[in-house]
Amino acid sequence: MAISFEHVSYTYQAGTPMATSAVSDVSFAVPDHGYLAIIGHTGSGKSTLIQQLNALLKPTAGEITVDNFTITPKTTNADLKPLRQHVGMVFQFPENQLFEETVRQDIAFGPKNFGMAEADANKLADAMLQTVGLDSSYAERSPFELSGGQMRRVAIAGVLAMRPKVLILDEPTAGLDPQGRQEMMTLFERLHREQGLAIVLVTHQMEDVVQYAEQVAVMRDGRLVKFGTPAEVFSSEKWLRENQLDMPQAAQVAQRLANRGLAWDALPLTADQLADQLAARWPRKGGTHV
Amino acid sequence: MENIIEVKHLTYRYQADDPRPALNDVSFTVHAGEWLAIVGHNGSGKSTLAKSLDGLLPFTTGEITVGGIQLTPETVWQVREKIGMIFQNPDNQFVGATVEDDVAFGLENRQMPRTEMLPRVKAAIARVGMSEFAQREPSSLSGGQKQRVALAGIVAIAPDVLILDEATSMLDPQGRREMLALVRELRQTQHLTVISITHDIDEATIADRVLVIDDGQLVDEAAPATIFAQGERLVELGLDLPFTEKLKAALRQRGIEPPADYQGAAEMEEWLWQSLSNT
Amino acid sequence: MSNFIFGRYLPLNSVVHRLDPRAKLLLSFCYIGLVFMANNPVSYLIIIAFTLGAILASKISLGFFLKGIRPLIWLIVFTVVLQLLFSPVGGHVYFHWAFVNITQFGLVNSGYIFIRFLLIIMMSTLLTLSTQPLDIATGLASLMKPLRWVRVPVDTLAMMLSIALRFVPTLMDEANKIMNAQRARGVDFGEGGLLKQAKSLIPLMVPLFMSAFNRAEDLSTAMEARGYQDSEHRSQYRILTWQRRDTITWIIFVVAFAAILATRRW
Numbered sequence: 001m002a003i004s005f006e007h008v009s010y011t012y013q014a015g016t017p018m019a020t021s022a023v024s025d026v027s028f029a030v031p032d033h034g035y036l037a038i039i040g041h042t043g044s045g046k047s048t049l050i051q052q053l054n055a056l057l058k059p060t061a062g063e064i065t066v067d068n069f070t071i072t073p074k075t076t077n078a079d080l081k082p083l084r085q086h087v088g089m090v091f092q093f094p095e096n097q098l099f100e101e102t103v104r105q106d107i108a109f110g111p112k113n114f115g116m117a118e119a120d121a122n123k124l125a126d127a128m129l130q131t132v133g134l135d136s137s138y139a140e141r142s143p144f145e146l147s148g149g150q151m152r153r154v155a156i157a158g159v160l161a162m163r164p165k166v167l168i169l170d171e172p173t174a175g176l177d178p179q180g181r182q183e184m185m186t187l188f189e190r191l192h193r194e195q196g197l198a199i200v201l202v203t204h205q206m207e208d209v210v211q212y213a214e215q216v217a218v219m220r221d222g223r224l225v226k227f228g229t230p231a232e233v234f235s236s237e238k239w240l241r242e243n244q245l246d247m248p249q250a251a252q253v254a255q256r257l258a259n260r261g262l263a264w265d266a267l268p269l270t271a272d273q274l275a276d277q278l279a280a281r282w283p284r285k286g287g288t289h290v
Numbered sequence: 291m292e293n294i295i296e297v298k299h300l301t302y303r304y305q306a307d308d309p310r311p312a313l314n315d316v317s318f319t320v321h322a323g324e325w326l327a328i329v330g331h332n333g334s335g336k337s338t339l340a341k342s343l344d345g346l347l348p349f350t351t352g353e354i355t356v357g358g359i360q361l362t363p364e365t366v367w368q369v370r371e372k373i374g375m376i377f378q379n380p381d382n383q384f385v386g387a388t389v390e391d392d393v394a395f396g397l398e399n400r401q402m403p404r405t406e407m408l409p410r411v412k413a414a415i416a417r418v419g420m421s422e423f424a425q426r427e428p429s430s431l432s433g434g435q436k437q438r439v440a441l442a443g444i445v446a447i448a449p450d451v452l453i454l455d456e457a458t459s460m461l462d463p464q465g466r467r468e469m470l471a472l473v474r475e476l477r478q479t480q481h482l483t484v485i486s487i488t489h490d491i492d493e494a495t496i497a498d499r500v501l502v503i504d505d506g507q508l509v510d511e512a513a514p515a516t517i518f519a520q521g522e523r524l525v526e527l528g529l530d531l532p533f534t535e536k537l538k539a540a541l542r543q544r545g546i547e548p549p550a551d552y553q554g555a556a557e558m559e560e561w562l563w564q565s566l567s568n569t
Numbered sequence: 570m571s572n573f574i575f576g577r578y579l580p581l582n583s584v585v586h587r588l589d590p591r592a593k594l595l596l597s598f599c600y601i602g603l604v605f606m607a608n609n610p611v612s613y614l615i616i617i618a619f620t621l622g623a624i625l626a627s628k629i630s631l632g633f634f635l636k637g638i639r640p641l642i643w644l645i646v647f648t649v650v651l652q653l654l655f656s657p658v659g660g661h662v663y664f665h666w667a668f669v670n671i672t673q674f675g676l677v678n679s680g681y682i683f684i685r686f687l688l689i690i691m692m693s694t695l696l697t698l699s700t701q702p703l704d705i706a707t708g709l710a711s712l713m714k715p716l717r718w719v720r721v722p723v724d725t726l727a728m729m730l731s732i733a734l735r736f737v738p739t740l741m742d743e744a745n746k747i748m749n750a751q752r753a754r755g756v757d758f759g760e761g762g763l764l765k766q767a768k769s770l771i772p773l774m775v776p777l778f779m780s781a782f783n784r785a786e787d788l789s790t791a792m793e794a795r796g797y798q799d800s801e802h803r804s805q806y807r808i809l810t811w812q813r814r815d816t817i818t819w820i821i822f823v824v825a826f827a828a829i830l831a832t833r834r835w
Contacts, residue, residue, distance in 0.1 A: 042432060042462050056749050081755065089753035096743075097750035099775035109772070113755030144779065147333055158754065175378075175459060177332045177489050178530040204462045246463060249533035249555075256559050262566065271533065275540035282546055283568060344794050367796070375794040382787035385795070387703040387735050394806035399796035401804045411806065429738035443795065 002198050004029040008062035010048050022048040026224045030215055033196045037209040040219030046202045050168050054087040055080050085114045088164030092171050095151035103154050104139040110162040128157040149180045166198040210248045210269035230269055250274040294483050295320035300352035302338055312338045314506040325484040327497035331528030335506040336487045340455045344373050357450055374444035376457040380436035384428045389420060393442045414446035434465025454486040491530045502527050519552040534558045579698045584814060585627035586699045590708030592815040596822055597696045603826055604685050612829045613684060619825045620688055627699050637694040645686045652679040706730045711809055724800035747776045
């Protein structure tokens with residue numbers, strides 16, 4: 001099991017009168033090299049959940065396993081460096097973490113913190129710059145003179161440069177234009193497929209969930225209310241409405257056709273799935289089809 | 291229809307010697323009462339355009355007229371009386387220490403006597419459904435709530451034009467939907483002309499007309515349906531593809547030829563149903 | 570940080586909370602004078618009674634005040650010991666060695682200093698616990714108004730103070746996010762030697778400043794769009810009104826002050 005949560009709870013300011021529970025009794029497991037999407041409303045506990053994956057927050061109860069690492073309430077700070085290198089974390093608006101004089105230095109910052117020699121880290125930085133789709137002319141530039149979208153790529157390169165095996169993404173496409181969003185999601189998909197990077201994606205974009213995720217966790221008021229494949233999670237329109245979650249658009253169209261009497265093999269979730277099923281039952285030209 | 295805004299040959303350079311102007315010879319008009327969407331990818335110059343309309347950036351050449359007043363350094367405050375703007379980041383436009391203080395901010399600037407301010411602030415906050423939050427500080431509000439407060443600030447001032455400068459882009463889907471519904475409603479009750487700078491397909495769908503800005507130039511101007519029928523090109527222009535267009539592309543790949551015109555979800559569903567049962 | 574009581578606001582509904590911040594601010598200043606006027610047991614009893622009365626009226630439990638004193642305890646002990654050891658000669662000498670004299674005078678004085686410290690800390694803690702920072706700012710601005718006559722830009726200062734207060738939580742939140750992001754990139758905040766610790770602050774401070782500048786730019790654009798030209802030509806939505814309870818509070822205070830002047834050993 002690459003990632004597993006066992007009865008994990010997290011309470012802010014535990015043991016004080018201000019204690020507030022953010023995550024309670026969450027258990028699930030994701031296989032090696034998985035692609036997990038976490039969805040749910042703002043304030044449902046998604047961010048608290050993912051920050052426990054690299055022990056920025058330590059669970060107040062329960063146990064988290066990430067590959068060979070185990071995080072419990074008793075985990076001490078001394079054990080964390082290898083874990084933080086193993087689990088890369090791209091926060092919301094990651095461009096806000098840039099601080100070095102040049103793009104190359106900023107990307108090399110993480111690897112150097114984890115003990116890599118300067119020359120090696122710089123070489124790695126140049127390679128990562130390419131991975132995120134920026135050419136080497138950017139390496140010597142100040143990160144602060146780049147556009148917002150370019151800054152975000154640099155920040156992501158800085159996380160990838162730590163060579164993590166698990167990549168946590170907290171709404172990585174927020175604020176980008178549609179083209180930028182598409183390119184960003186394609187990049188993560190490529191890393192997942194080609195390098196076997198396990199991905200945990202926190203998002204509000206249902207279209208991205210059905211397109212990319214292999215498993216989906218639905219959070220509500222700090223609890224895990226559903227866990228399964230996209231097909232399982234998006235199967236019931238009624239349940240989604242009760243939990244105020246959007247249905248993917250293909251599923252909406254399909255559902256409306258179903259309401260008029262069309263029976264689907266399985267509810268299509270993406271435009272391609274919908275088109276496949278439509279094409280299969282499309283009347284042949286000439287009207288000879290029954 | 292009467293024009294509330296007229297823009298003629300507007301050119302803007304961030305630096306005087308910039309070879310590529312951020313806005314290059316842009317001309318268009320906005321009709322009173324319409325909803326105009328301005329789309330374009332990040333860096334296309336659409337936000338520059340929005341700020342120019344309110345005199346927030348001193349343009350180099352061209353002419354802007356708002357409500358019959360030509361925008362000059364002398365008339366800029368008169369023009370700002372007619373325009374209310376909401377920006378992208380909910381946090382960075384919340385000036386007041388509490389909700390009511392923030393809604394009052396614009397009125398204070400206009401030196402409105404306090405006795406007039408009190409009922410106006412109260413009514414404006416009620417109008418956007420934030421009455422129970424009137425005493426709250428911004429740090430205890432969600433992004434969507436902060437944008438509501440910004441709208442209350444607009445309601446209090448009662449301008450003719452509302453400019454949304456990517457005002458929904460940092461909100462979650464629910465916050466975005468709620469805000470758009472509120473703007474639609476306010477447009478009716480407050481008789482607003484709305485200009486929305488956006489990437490959001492739903493926001494563009496509401497519009498009567500869409501302007502497309504690319505590389506500082508106005509490249510297209512048409513009704514949403516005409517713009518949306520352009521398929522893949524939309525992504526280059528900074529808009530997401532409407533789902534119906536995505537589905538059409540997927541169908542074409544499978545040898546099914548859908549109608550060329552843009553269709554909304556309901557029309558698409560109807561066409562699919564007809565085609566499938568037409569045997 | 571959460572143990573630090575001084576400077577925090579405790580929202581309760583009490584007479585003290587509802588007092589005009591100007592009344593409270595002015596009273597807190599004058600109170601310090603009052604404390605320094607007292608110089609015998611009777612006058613101290615009067616002040617202690619006044620202070621306890623104020624605390625009681627605020628409905629804030631005494632525990633909060635004791636917590637508020639804790640971080641300052643070493644400063645108090647240090648001053649008291651200094652006073653005890655090096656006070657001028659007078660009264661009975663209990664102990665003498667080189668420069669060090671422990672005298673009856675010194676003993677009494679250091680006792681008084683201890684009480685003065687406690688009282689002043691308690692009163693200023695009461696001020697901040699019972700008054701929102703924003704109200705303190707508004708009150709200060711209002712009290713500073715006469716300075717307009719000597720060309721101090723009071724309105725601009727007040728606007729700056731109010732905006733600064735409004736952005737404190739926003740920037741704290743931002744700092745927290747940036748720290749987490751850098752921790753995830755392998756930074757250990759607050760570990761290692763002094764130099765290493767100072768160096769680890771750069772990845773926090775640079776982004777924090779950048780973000781603050783960006784916010785300031787956005788904010789100034791938004792303010793301009795909302796019709797802000799300068800701070801002088803504006804009307805005021807938030808005003809302070811002096812009420813009867815403020816007058817009554819001041820009458821009590823003046824009576825206490827008079828009683829101390831009367832009982833004080835001149």
